[in-house]
Amino acid sequence: MSTNYSGNYMSFILESDGKTWGGGPVIVVNMGANTVTLDGVKIINPTITATSMSWLASSGNSSSASVSFYVNSGNNGFFGKIAEGGADLPSTSNFSGISSAAPDDLSVWNGTYNAFQKNGSKWTSDGTVVISSPNVSYNGKDIGNYVYQGTSGTANLDQLSWFMSGGNAQNVIIEFAKDSSGYLTFFGDNWVNGDQPSENNFTGTTKATPEPPTITVVVAIAISSSTTETTEVTEVTEVTEVTEVTEVTEVTEVTEVTEVVEVVEVEVVEVIIAETEQNAPVKKPAASESVNADADAAAASKLSRKPSNS
Structure with a gap:
């Protein structure tokens, strides 16, 4: 069953020095309604999948972004890229968010x-x-x-x-x-x-x-990120049927699926x-x-x- 990443997110944006993470906007995600707000402003035409979220400035938004969701220590989060205005997304991740309850009442x-x-x-x-x-x-x-x-x-x-x-x-x-x-x-x-x-x-x-x-x-x-690699290999099954004069052997294809998950x-x-x-x-x-x-x-x-x- 897929994770529901709906919720309120505190965000952080990597500044131009490549080292300092500054406070970013408050992001609210509603996967059921397929909506995203940024500091209370509704994002136009966001794309939300079971594992990611993105939007484009060309749709009339003030920024473009592309992030992947993750779960760590019971809290939802996202990690990816954001660019202001019509700028291209950066080559490396500069946008992080976490959805968790305030530690103090x-x-x-x-x-x-x-x-x-x-x-x-x-x-x-x-x-x-x-x-x-x-x-x-x-x-x-x-x-x-x-x-x-x-x-x-x-x-x-x-x-x-x-x-x-x-x-x-x-x-x-x-x-x-x-x-x-x-x-x-x-x-x-x-x-x-x-x-x-x-x-x-x-x-x-x-x-x-x-x-x-x-x-x-x-x-x-x-803030640190790491990747984990999960490999799933389908079982190799050999089915042999022998007739009086013919032997037929069928081997299912070996399928390897590797999923790389970023954990922040x-x-x-x-x-x-x-x-x-x-x-x-x-x-x-x-x-x-x-x-x-x-x-x-x-x-x-x-x-x-x-x-x-x-």
Whole structure:
């Protein structure tokens, strides 16, 4: 029986340096309805099979993609390629997604967050986000059809998102964390028109403060892929029939079927909250290609002191 890969997926996109995985869009797959949404926007004419998913920019989409589904440790995922606009798909995989429940219940993040949004080069107060699980509100308006998901490893990553297609006034993707003083914080993107911002522009803290939280959040994620080869050989059957003068021997053809399956490991290695200059950009969480937890944590620590341009 084939696996049902329907679900919500956190995604990661390999950046141009070939090493850093940055946060990507939220993908929602419904195999029964043959639909895919990307950050709440319905993909036009997607192709979904029992093991893969693809779409084309030439169909009127903002990107092209081709991925294969997999199951690892009980969680569905995909791995493949994506290209923005009318660009050709890259020669190597640059797109990864995982569908798994958030490791922490949403109630862990209950609180009233003083929100701030970046306009140009300045952070300005943007009201409040209130989490009172299972309810979420933003500036007094209830949020509908939100998606709460995440992934884990030696650290947890919990993501909350909602979109205009769900009846909301804006598109938002945020991740939660605690700062060094124990205050709850979030960081992410808030937009209405166009594509998801390339740099985080939305943040908040439960600390009572008239100023935006001066934090940089660095998330080190280990993503690795491997292939397994499964070979099935049909049984060789020899049927011999002997008549009085004739011997007939029939041998079935030997058929070898080899299936190559790509398995992807996605593990959160470290979530670091670090102080940075006020009004400095809050960088998107970066994911390391390495699977060395110590090295990833060290790299994340270095990034937190000097944010990258990724």
